Amino acid sequence: MVEAKIKEKNRSKKRRGWIVGAVIAVLVAIAVTSRHSLIKNHKPCHCNEDSRKYTGIVEDCCCDYETVDSLNGEVLHPLLQELVTTPFFRYFKVKLWCDCPFWPDDGMCRLRDCSVCECPENEFPEPFKKPMSLGLPSDDLVCQEGKPQATVDRTLDRKAFRGWMVIDNPWTNDDETDNGDMTYVNLQLNPERYTGYVGPSARRIWDAIYSENCPKYSSGEICQEKKVLYKLISGLHSSISIHIAADYLLDETANLWGENLELMYDRVLRYPDRVRNLYFTFLFVIRAVTKAADYLDQAEYDTGNHVEDLKAQSLMQKLLLNPKLQAACPLPFDEAKLWHGQSGPELKQQIQKQFRNISALMDCVGCEKCRLWGKLQVLGLGTALKILFSVDGQNQPDQPLQLQRNEVIALVNLLNRLSESVKLVHEMGPTIEKIMGERLSEPLSEEISRGQRIWESLVGLWYLSNLCCV
Known part of the structure; x- marks a missing residue:
């Protein structure tokens, strides 16, 4: 009887672990996607900076x-x-x-x-x-x-x-x-x-x-x-x-x-x-x-x-x-x-x-x-x-x-x-x-820092959840 209760308790912990893990995985994916999208959306600024080096023949x-x-x-x-x-x-x-x-x-x-x-x-x-x-x-x-x-x-x-x-x-x-x-x-x-x-x-x-x-x-x-x-x-x-x-x-x-x-x-x-x-x-x-x-x-x-x-x-x-x-x-x-x-x-x-x-x-x-x-x-x-x-x-x-x-x-x-x-x-x-360019990059730096903090928190939460589910 006691042994059955222990097994049920372990199964319950594993279920909670999987649920927490799934939630964290989704949040991690969102954070990664958001961070990637943010950087990707700012790429044209860097491309434009390179293209604004006016050299060579003026067109026509x-x-x-x-x-x-x-x-x-x-x-x-x-x-x-x-x-x-x-x-x-x-x-x-x-x-x-x-x-x-x-x-x-x-x-x-x-x-x-x-x-x-x-x-x-x-x-x-x-x-x-x-x-x-x-x-x-x-x-x-x-x-x-x-x-x-x-x-x-x-x-x-x-x-x-x-x-x-x-x-x-x-x-x-x-x-x-x-x-x-x-x-x-x-x-x-x-x-x-x-x-x-x-x-x-x-x-x-x-x-x-x-x-x-x-x-x-x-x-x-x-x-x-x-x-x-x-x-x-x-x-x-x-x-x-x-x-x-x-x-x-x-x-x-x-x-x-x-x-x-x-x-x-x-x-x-x-x-x-x-x-x-x-x-x-x-x-x-x-x-x-x-x-x-x-x-x-x-x-x-x-x-x-x-x-x-x-x-x-x-x-x-x-x-x-x-x-x-x-x-x-x-x-x-x-x-x-x-x-x-x-x-x-x-x-x-x-x-x-x-x-x-x-x-x-x-x-x-x-x-x-x-x-x-x-x-x-x-x-x-x-x-x-x-x-x-x-x-x-x-x-x-x-x-x-x-x-x-x-x-x-x-x-x-x-x-x-x-x-x-x-x-x-x-x-x-x-x-x-x-x-x-420096002014435009300031919001980007702030968003990346915020995304980095979210990332670190989620990784920490993942680590803790794994600890309690062992």
């Missing part, structure tokens, strides 16, 4: 990343930074009013900056004193939303204007002729930076640009010409995002401005294709400038300020005829590869129409300063497209290149903006990626 271009960074740091960036401060390149003619052709009932003029202070009459250039439609009253601040950083400063220098020819750009939407809707803006007083323009209205602009005019391509699913358009817009988008993050309002109360590293990482640096497209767009615009070198070298940079005009002419020659640029990267982008075949002319018209739509979308930007820089850079890109694809000096000698003053200003300022973005990515990118 004829120059490598190392050469671009070297030329930009030594030659292009210093020259461009000085060139855009000269009177000729300082002022840009633009239509800033709210007249969005795509969603007129959107109420976007209530967002911000649809009403701005007009230039005093005595500051407006004599040659341009024509009847103007002043738009909304200057004291109507409904659009401002208390965001002074988004307001355009319209102080002008009356000596800084001299008319060039007036010819519309087939790649852009704006009517470039002088009319009552156009005004001149000093770009040096209105730097491209954070303005507080965020939310659905801002997202709607980029959504429309990408979804309706240059949808994202997949390898082998799109022709080279459409791929170029997408990469140009993506590169421009990256550049704009970098400038917003590099000059960000960190504390509105204290009016403290500085670099928002997290935003720069989240918007651009964490996506290698966006960085690559930035370099592509930079080389594309460099190619346009070098192709138009003869025209730009002979142009008259006349604003009435003789000393500054000579400086602008000299800086342009140093940019256009720089031996380092010509030797290291003689053909940044080869436009001769495009528009071949029977469908070439039709495809060109289609893409030209898409880019005009993108240009028209700039009128829908709800922030005045953002609209200013959006219009300028899209016109600059449209001017590059015009130079590379609308004029062929060899096959069409009867169509000589003709540029407006405003197009040249936009082209050079766009090149400067791209140059600055490339410089920031090259100099700050690795450091920002390291900082953000």
Whole structure:
């Protein structure tokens, strides 16, 4: 009888041991799976870090990343930074009013900056004193939303204007002729930076640009010409995002401005294709400038300020005829590869129409300063497209290149903006990626430590259960 009770007791212990063991085994499996999944899910971060080492030839271009960074740091960036401060390149003619052709009932003029202070009459250039439609009253601040950083400063220098020819750009939407809707803006007083323009209205602009005019391509699913358009817009988008993050309002109360590293990482640096497209767009615009070198070298940079005009002419020659640029990267982008075949002319018209739509979308930007820089850079890109694809000096000698003053200003300022973005990515990118990588790895380390503790506890429990079941 006693012996039977002992045997029953041992069998009961074994059953409990098997049950405890089964439970622990399940928990161990869950812990192992969770731990493995956690590490596995973070693997792309390490892969991305390796893939963000930009070396070799820039895709679809004829120059490598190392050469671009070297030329930009030594030659292009210093020259461009000085060139855009000269009177000729300082002022840009633009239509800033709210007249969005795509969603007129959107109420976007209530967002911000649809009403701005007009230039005093005595500051407006004599040659341009024509009847103007002043738009909304200057004291109507409904659009401002208390965001002074988004307001355009319209102080002008009356000596800084001299008319060039007036010819519309087939790649852009704006009517470039002088009319009552156009005004001149000093770009040096209105730097491209954070303005507080965020939310659905801002997202709607980029959504429309990408979804309706240059949808994202997949390898082998799109022709080279459409791929170029997408990469140009993506590169421009990256550049704009970098400038917003590099000059960000960190504390509105204290009016403290500085670099928002997290935003720069989240918007651009964490996506290698966006960085690559930035370099592509930079080389594309460099190619346009070098192709138009003869025209730009002979142009008259006349604003009435003789000393500054000579400086602008000299800086342009140093940019256009720089031996380092010509030797290291003689053909940044080869436009001769495009528009071949029977469908070439039709495809060109289609893409030209898409880019005009993108240009028209700039009128829908709800922030005045953002609209200013959006219009300028899209016109600059449209001017590059015009130079590379609308004029062929060899096959069409009867169509000589003709540029407006405003197009040249936009082209050079766009090149400067791209140059600055490339410089920031090259100099700050690795450091920002390291900082953000360390921040992202902290939660991972904590989770792994927690998983390790669970693992050790379960192993200990398993060991104890085996002891009591012997």
